[in-house]
Amino acid sequence: MAHSQRPLALLGARLVDPASFCDGPGGVLVCDGVIADVFRGSDPGPLSADVEVYDCLGHMLSPGLIDLRVKTGEPGAEPKETLKSASRAAAAGGVTSIVVQPDTDPSVDDPAMVDFILRRARDIELVNVYPAGASTRGCKGERLTEIGLMREAGAVYFTNGDQPIVNSRVFRRILTYAKAFGALVAHRPADPWLSDGTCATEGEFAARAGLPSAPAVSERIMLERDLAITELTGGRLLVDQITTADALQSLARAQAKGVSALATVSINHLSFNEIDTGDYRTFYRMDPPLRTEEDRQALIEAVADGRAPIIVSAHAPLPAEDKRLPFSESLPGAVGLETLLPAALSLHHEGRAKLIDLMRAMTLAPAELLGLPSGRLKKGAPADLIVCDIDAPVIIDADRLVSKSKNSPFDGRRLQGLVLRTLVDGRIVHQTP
Amino acid sequence: MTSAADLESLIRERVFPFPTPHFLSVSTLNRPDAERLLELADAFVAVNRQDEKKLSLLRGRTLVNLFFENSTRTQMSFELAGKRLGADTMNMAPRSSSISKGETLIDTAMTINAMKPDLLVVRHGASGAAELLARKVSCSVINAGDGWHEHPTQALLDALTLKRAFGRVEGLKVAICGDVMHSRVARSNVGLLQTLGAEVRLVGPPTLMPSGVDRWGAAVFHDMRKGIDDVDVVMMLRLQLERMDGDFVPSTREYFRFYGLDAEKLSCARPTVRVMHPGPMNRGVEIDSGVADDPAVSLIQDQVEMGVAARMAVLVALDARANGAN
Numbered sequence: 001m002a003h004s005q006r007p008l009a010l011l012g013a014r015l016v017d018p019a020s021f022c023d024g025p026g027g028v029l030v031c032d033g034v035i036a037d038v039f040r041g042s043d044p045g046p047l048s049a050d051v052e053v054y055d056c057l058g059h060m061l062s063p064g065l066i067d068l069r070v071k072t073g074e075p076g077a078e079p080k081e082t083l084k085s086a087s088r089a090a091a092a093g094g095v096t097s098i099v100v101q102p103d104t105d106p107s108v109d110d111p112a113m114v115d116f117i118l119r120r121a122r123d124i125e126l127v128n129v130y131p132a133g134a135s136t137r138g139c140k141g142e143r144l145t146e147i148g149l150m151r152e153a154g155a156v157y158f159t160n161g162d163q164p165i166v167n168s169r170v171f172r173r174i175l176t177y178a179k180a181f182g183a184l185v186a187h188r189p190a191d192p193w194l195s196d197g198t199c200a201t202e203g204e205f206a207a208r209a210g211l212p213s214a215p216a217v218s219e220r221i222m223l224e225r226d227l228a229i230t231e232l233t234g235g236r237l238l239v240d241q242i243t244t245a246d247a248l249q250s251l252a253r254a255q256a257k258g259v260s261a262l263a264t265v266s267i268n269h270l271s272f273n274e275i276d277t278g279d280y281r282t283f284y285r286m287d288p289p290l291r292t293e294e295d296r297q298a299l300i301e302a303v304a305d306g307r308a309p310i311i312v313s314a315h316a317p318l319p320a321e322d323k324r325l326p327f328s329e330s331l332p333g334a335v336g337l338e339t340l341l342p343a344a345l346s347l348h349h350e351g352r353a354k355l356i357d358l359m360r361a362m363t364l365a366p367a368e369l370l371g372l373p374s375g376r377l378k379k380g381a382p383a384d385l386i387v388c389d390i391d392a393p394v395i396i397d398a399d400r401l402v403s404k405s406k407n408s409p410f411d412g413r414r415l416q417g418l419v420l421r422t423l424v425d426g427r428i429v430h431q432t433p
Numbered sequence: 434m435t436s437a438a439d440l441e442s443l444i445r446e447r448v449f450p451f452p453t454p455h456f457l458s459v460s461t462l463n464r465p466d467a468e469r470l471l472e473l474a475d476a477f478v479a480v481n482r483q484d485e486k487k488l489s490l491l492r493g494r495t496l497v498n499l500f501f502e503n504s505t506r507t508q509m510s511f512e513l514a515g516k517r518l519g520a521d522t523m524n525m526a527p528r529s530s531s532i533s534k535g536e537t538l539i540d541t542a543m544t545i546n547a548m549k550p551d552l553l554v555v556r557h558g559a560s561g562a563a564e565l566l567a568r569k570v571s572c573s574v575i576n577a578g579d580g581w582h583e584h585p586t587q588a589l590l591d592a593l594t595l596k597r598a599f600g601r602v603e604g605l606k607v608a609i610c611g612d613v614m615h616s617r618v619a620r621s622n623v624g625l626l627q628t629l630g631a632e633v634r635l636v637g638p639p640t641l642m643p644s645g646v647d648r649w650g651a652a653v654f655h656d657m658r659k660g661i662d663d664v665d666v667v668m669m670l671r672l673q674l675e676r677m678d679g680d681f682v683p684s685t686r687e688y689f690r691f692y693g694l695d696a697e698k699l700s701c702a703r704p705t706v707r708v709m710h711p712g713p714m715n716r717g718v719e720i721d722s723g724v725a726d727d728p729a730v731s732l733i734q735d736q737v738e739m740g741v742a743a744r745m746a747v748l749v750a751l752d753a754r755a756n757g758a759n
Binding site: 136142 | 638639640655656678679680681682683684686687690691
């Protein structure tokens with residue numbers, strides 16, 4: 001195991017630690033897989049001789065990213081992505097913890113499946129893998145799952161994956177039942193009747209393109225239901241990818257009333273709008289579909305001021321055969337683990353959000369939501385760290401992604417941000433030569 | 434041991450007219466009446482332990498058991514109570530009767546009423562059914578369970594069991610655990626135990642707690658170990674298996690893990706804790722056999738025995754009211 005390694009000092013860095021509101025020079029001492037010390041300023045003082053020193057050359061040293069929404073193909077669709085390939089992609093992207101979605105085949109809807117995922121992750125020993133449990137059996141939206149037993153086994157939250165739970169009584173029971181265990185329930189807000197069979201957001205663009213489309217209020221309609229039920233039950237809701245300005249207002253109203261609800265926002269909806277779809281480029285087919293530029297701007301503001309406090313990659317690996325199809329027949333989703341950080345950093349480079357706030361949305365905020373000890377530079381915290389040259393120019397080449405699937409909407413894009421080193425529990429799981 | 438004759442005169446001394454013409458809800462009983470009823474029932478326990486169990490207090494009266502829902506122990510308990518008091522008893526089984534031919538509840542009641550019974554014991558799947566019947570018939574109606582609403586004689590027999598086991602009901606900490614939402618036993622017990630001065634707690638998954646339960650005057654717990662911490666009595670409720678397949682509870686194994694009563698959870702309660710269950714039990718689902726069958730802990734068999742005595746007391750007191758005795 002890695003814990004027999006020599007202590008490692010990462011020095012000469014720009015420390016970015018949202019937990020201590022720190023953005024300044026410093027370094028970190030790693031010992032036995034945990035952060036043994038955090039130095040502020042340029043001089044760490046004398047270190048013992050056995051310490052290995054890594055000079056960060058002024059680059060950003062921050063907690064590794066925690067991505068709350070990652071799909072893999074394991075079990076059931078391993079050609080798309082395995083837990084191993086997703087872990088390697090995560091390490092390459094500076095993501096040290098991933099929460100894998102339960103809508104696999106079979107779905108992760110009982111404690112044995114939760115245990116399976118955790119055992120596989122232990123064997124792979126790259127990044128931290130946390131399973132989300134299914135909130136209904138087989139993700140069919142009908143029957144409760146063993147939330148108590150799955151939580152004991154290690155499931156960090158409960159979700160029905162991409163499929164909204166149509167039956168309000170079932171959704172109410174889930175939130176009520178989860179309360180006994182303090183469990184978090186995630187739900188995708190989309191009205192199934194409005195959204196079923198559509199692949200775009202209703203509006204001028206979709207109309208001209210002749211694509212079946214759903215009005216953006218489909219999201220608000222379901223979100224309003226979800227928030228009302230959360231209020232009724234006193235449960236805890238995670239809004240799985242908020243994408244419209246309208247829905248942000250609904251969420252803010254409910255939060256003002258004291259409803260326990262938080263939203264994630266996907267990097268795709270922060271980076272692209274419906275026009276990016278252009279001439280039917282299926283790599284831009286997402287679920288929820290890409291929205292208008294006004295919605296994208298509203299999301300960026302919400303991330304900057306903390307109303308949408310968590311950014312996810314919404315990593316959804318799909319092989320060519322699922323994407324090389326007419327737009328409406330292709331499957332929605334994009335890989336994102338390796339592009340999450342540089343894509344998010346572009347909001348910093350464009351002056352839209354502070355670096356520390358962006359990092360908070362991908363480190364501390366998800367850690368606090370799930371009650372993880374990581375996501376902060378603190379003595380005793382796991383040494384899940386990244387060193388990143390946030391200014392380095394990169395051109396995304398989908399074919400060179402580590403992920404088994406190459407469906408990246410960022411293919412060919414020029415971004416900034418190169419992960420130099422990724423450490424998980426003090427182990428180096430990725431380094432750029 | 435008192436002689437049979439002494440016992441009968443003791444009973445005649447203790448008989449009192451029931452406060453209302455019917456026994457539909459425990460809310461009928463104030464504390465003095467509830468205590469008198471328990472005193473009277475206590476005397477019947479002694480009768481039931483004699484070789485000669487037959488009395489003549491209800492000689493000439495007719496008791497009809499009208500059970501629209503299946504029941505073994507309650508129906509038998511009422512039948513035995515009536516017979517031991519000297520009444521003529523008969524049972525109406527709904528499936529073999531005119532109810533299956535489309536007759537309404539009230540038509541059935543009026544038909545029975547025309548045959549002049551004195552005591553009508555009713556169980557029905559709809560809340561309020563006993564109340565409806567009581568308004569239409571001229572005899573005394575005893576609610577033997579109406580929907581999720583009440584089962585008042587069960588609460589009375591439970592109180593009698595506790596009184597005999599602990600010497601008192603006042604001050605006991607009682608945790609009622611399980612499917613409170615659908616339980617008439619829970620509603621009746623909360624009411625009567627609180628009337629008698631016990632401290633009641635309710636324990637179960639949030640999906641099986643009715644909304645507004647926080648206004649029942651009982652502390653509500655979703656963590657069973659905390660809920661039964663330091664209690665004198667754990668009263669388990671029956672959970673219908675069809676509710677445990679992902680509807681209200683995900684599975685029987687998860688239910689047993691978090692809400693099933695086993696020796697390990699029971700160790701959170703007082704060392705002198707006693708366990709009750711209204712029956713029939715789902716062993717290995719809501720209660721472990723090791724607990725249910727432990728004579729040092731379980732009061733479950735006592736509850737069945739007390740059932741007959743408690744019902745005898747109710748029948749006699751209702752008759753005393755109807756006929757102005759004493």
